[in-house]
Amino acid sequence: MASDLAAKAKEAFIDDHFELAVDLYSQAIIIDPKNSELFSDRSQANIKLKNFTEAVADANKAIELDSSNAKAYLRKGTACFSLEEYQTAKAAFTAGSTLAPEDKRFTDGIKKCDKCIAEENGELPTESSDVTPSNVVVPTSQQAPEKTDATTENDEQVKTISSQVIATSPPKPKYRHEFYQKPEEVVVTIFAKGVPANSVSINYGEQIISVTIDIPGEDPYIFQPRLFRKIVPAKCRHEVLSTKVEIRLAKAESVQWTSLEYVGNNVVAQRTNVSTGNQRPSYPSSKPTKDWDKLEAQVKKEEKDEKLDGDAALNKFFRDIYKDADDDTRRAMRKSFVESNGTVLSTNWKEVGSKMVEGTPPDGMELKKWEH
Structure with missing residues (x-):
């Protein structure tokens, strides 16, 4: 059950097993992908691991699922502040403060953002700043309890779970x-x-x-x-x-x-x-020998050679003709298509330019005129 995994993840978080907490929250999210709280809590664990971009993504997903989740705005603001995204962090803190005006962490976050933004704009001397991204810490909703026999037993359970988690190398990206x-x-x-x-x-x-x-x-x-x-x-x-x-x-x-x-x-x-x-765009790369012009040409060729079937292939064929045609050919195509109610498509302006193009329905079908 997702709730059981979430409970174990919280225990792992309290005991500073942040990687295990992220793994357990991830398993819970697979079971319950619409749970805003799971994404918000995983965001906090990622903040502890300094995985700030992942924390922002989790917070964004939590907000998308539940826009009233004040905790998610706090996580987003904290992670963005650590990434020196002060304007975005301030916007998140401000949105959260409207949902939880009594929570002092939002007002403190806004003040810190304002100070850093002012310094970036040269409005304050940099040496006066005592705020750095590393100083931002989001308090957990509960403090770690004193160790008892029960918590010791829980520790052993967490360690058992931790030993079962297999570390894997990052998967190859699905798209380049x-x-x-x-x-x-x-x-x-x-x-x-x-x-x-x-x-x-x-x-x-x-x-x-x-x-x-x-x-x-x-x-x-x-x-x-x-x-x-x-x-x-x-x-x-x-x-x-x-x-x-x-x-x-x-x-x-x-x-x-x-x-x-x-x-x-x-x-x-x-x-x-x-x-x-007309300045050509530059293509910076760690591999200076890479032929970017060739790559761009290859992509355009893939688009041109894309295999289509049925109506899609026919439409692409006519679009290609129209794209490369002269003005008379385009006029002929437009006039014949409109006047024939979509049953004739001519490229010969001399043939269709001086007369009304009659509709030619396919075999076995009858062309009817609408009565207005």
């Missing part, structure tokens, strides 16, 4: 991704073919994106990089295509990113000089 950049934006491509648009969920932060592709019956794909530099969430957008998911990240500064993801001691990026001419 690449990126390139322009002076004003970074374009991230996730090569996920045939994914329904309603299965793709993307959240943008100041310096983090959270991508989830959740197809029923399959394990969800989650991609949550902390980005090389800050972005403008309101200007970011994405598009789900037949062979990929394309994400366009608006840069907060016109600087060259040396990588997609943030790494410790990031090298200061060079400011990009925006040219008025």
Whole structure:
């Protein structure tokens, strides 16, 4: 039962067995995937492990399942603060404070965010700050009880469970991704073919994106990089295509990113000089010999050669003709299709331009006119 696993996870958390707690919460979520509290509690365990991007994702899911879960907003605010996402953290703390105005942790979190935001904007001297992400700790809802015979027995049970958990190496990502950049934006491509648009969920932060592709019956794909530099969430957008998911990240500064993801001691990026001419996007990579132009051409070829059947194949055929046609051919196609009620499609403007195109129904069918 999910409740039994959750109870064991809480015991593990109290005893500082945070990895075990995450594992047990994960098992409980498989059984009860609509339980907001499970995601919120796993978020707290991930915070203890300093898995802050995972903690943000869990908190977002908890809020999605139950927007009145104040604890989830607290977890999100704490994790975002630790990622130096101060604006996003403040928004989470503010939303949580409206749900639990008596909880001082929200007001304290807002004050700390305001201070860090002011320092980032140069409004306060940096040496006056005594707030760092590592100082943010979310108190647990209960303190660890004194050790008794009963708790000792529980410890032994937790240790037994812990010994049964097999450590596995991180699985290979389900989809591969690449990126390139322009002076004003970074374009991230996730090569996920045939994914329904309603299965793709993307959240943008100041310096983090959270991508989830959740197809029923399959394990969800989650991609949550902390980005090389800050972005403008309101200007970011994405598009789900037949062979990929394309994400366009608006840069907060016109600087060259040396990588997609943030790494410790990031090298200061060079400011990009925006040219008025047609400037080709640059493709930074740890493998300078990689032919990005060839990769882009390959993706376009895959889209062009995509195998379709039935009406889909026919529609694609006509779209390709229309796309490459001259003005007279396009006029002929539009006129013949409209006037024949969709039964004739001609590319000969000389033939159809001077007369009304009569409908030609398929064999065995009769064309009827609607009475207005």
